[in-house]
Amino acid sequence: MSQHHHLSHRGCVRLVPIFNHLTEEQMDEIMQVVQSTTYEKGELIYRAGETSEVLTIVNKGNVRIYRLSDSGKEQLVRILGPGDFTGELALFNETVHEHYAEAMVNTSVCQISRASLQGLLEKYPAIAMKLLQTLSSRIDESEQQATRFSTESTDQRLASYLVDLMDPEGKSDVVVLPMSQKNLASYLGTTPETVSRKLKELEEMNLIKRLSTKKFKILDEDNLLFLD
Amino acid sequence: MSQHHHLSHRGCVRLVPIFNHLTEEQMDEIMQVVQSTTYEKGELIYRAGETSEVLTIVNKGNVRIYRLSDSGKEQLVRILGPGDFTGELALFNETVHEHYAEAMVNTSVCQISRASLQGLLEKYPAIAMKLLQTLSSRIDESEQQATRFSTESTDQRLASYLVDLMDPEGKSDVVVLPMSQKNLASYLGTTPETVSRKLKELEEMNLIKRLSTKKFKILDEDNLLFLD
DNA sequence: TATGAGACTTGATCAGCATCAATTTCTATA
DNA sequence: TATAGAAATTGATGCTGATCAAGTCTCATA
16 A cells, blocks of 8 residues: 655545535644545555544545445445545444445545544534535435335436436536446446446437447436336 | 324433433433424324424334335335434435335334434534444445345345344344335335245245244354355 | 457346236234 | 234246357557
8 A cells, every 4th residue: 555645635625525614724623634645546445344443535536435245246336536435334333344445546535533533523513414414315325226226127227327427407418427337237236238238228219329438418318217 | 193292202312322322411401302202003204305304213113214216116225113213314414305204003203303403413422423323334234235136136135134133142043024024025125925935945945944924943044145 | 550458249048036816824803 | 703904825927137158349558
């Protein structure tokens, strides 16, 4: 693991929703206690089974969070971008990680220790509220994902995913897959072969149009959500 | 909705992990701000789409939390018992509920408003830590559930579920299904017919033995987790 | 710009499980 | 304890999507 301590934690603190509502002075105070670290593409930030004393916040780059099922199959849980954090389970519950966290590209993160965070929470209850908000939303997303797995067909999951990718303002009907079809398949709980076939089907039904390998135009949002 | 305000909130506050680490005086203080309410069997405590200002803590009884998928199918998310709480998404994020919460039997709950809770969090940061712990664990459970849906067969999910039911001390190898096969099917993302058939298969493989309708003896824990 | 490795596509096959339908068993309550 | 309504079982059938295999395409790098 390559660690470089430098002075640009500023981004981290300023970036994250859990801190960026604070005043300048307060953010400066937080910067005192965060540690900056970088990881090379492919490096693991943590592994399932390890303990840890820190919350990890992505500053620059992307991190792939995945799980192994009891039977050893890999499932992509989510992809972190700048401002997202991970490691809360091991941190708050003082247990081991259940995930693997892997840098997808060269990535810089900030880390804050349990003790420091606890101090901040006591001093600034607003931070706790932000954390509670974020975690509640994550529960919601994860439950929604579970519900989709258990009640919807692969077509529908893929179609919902494409619609979710559209920018919420609806300004653009062009979406770009943020990951390979292999990772997408893992995220959607299917295989790369099936993703490829289903994308083709959706195109044949004139619901989407492929613009390039990873770029698609959404032609008919309503019917995408109404498959079957 | 039948609401009875009475004086026995005591149980609620004493019961929940998020409060029961406090001193007697502190718990008394909290009792001042919680409201007790009862729901009859079958009553909805809240619906998806509603807003709400309260966190709901189960005092006595059971509450079924379920979701509807985009296409309208019902999925059981979890079942609350005494000490469990719900409503955090709508409360913390000031959005609408994404769930339905239904009393499975006559149930009494305590509710605490956003404003009161916020006050408590500021005064007692330890409560925030407990909430963060609980929510982190829930994320973990939900992600694990999603992973099981996406990577494991119905047999395996059912078998894992039975093993999870065993008391963690491993003192007893007899488990009792806490819900109907219909609800279990919904929880596991399958159909009642399939649950029935798979239970029969597991019994024919001598991995479990049915003692009564809802009671099973686990004969071979290791192989239950090693199906295939 | 050549080349190899990984990403994606396409085809053929087949197992798992949903669905529909018909009983049988359980259980709450009169 | 009788009985209706719900829950669970069992059977028959068909579809979805996994798997294996054999390509083709893309792109980073020498």
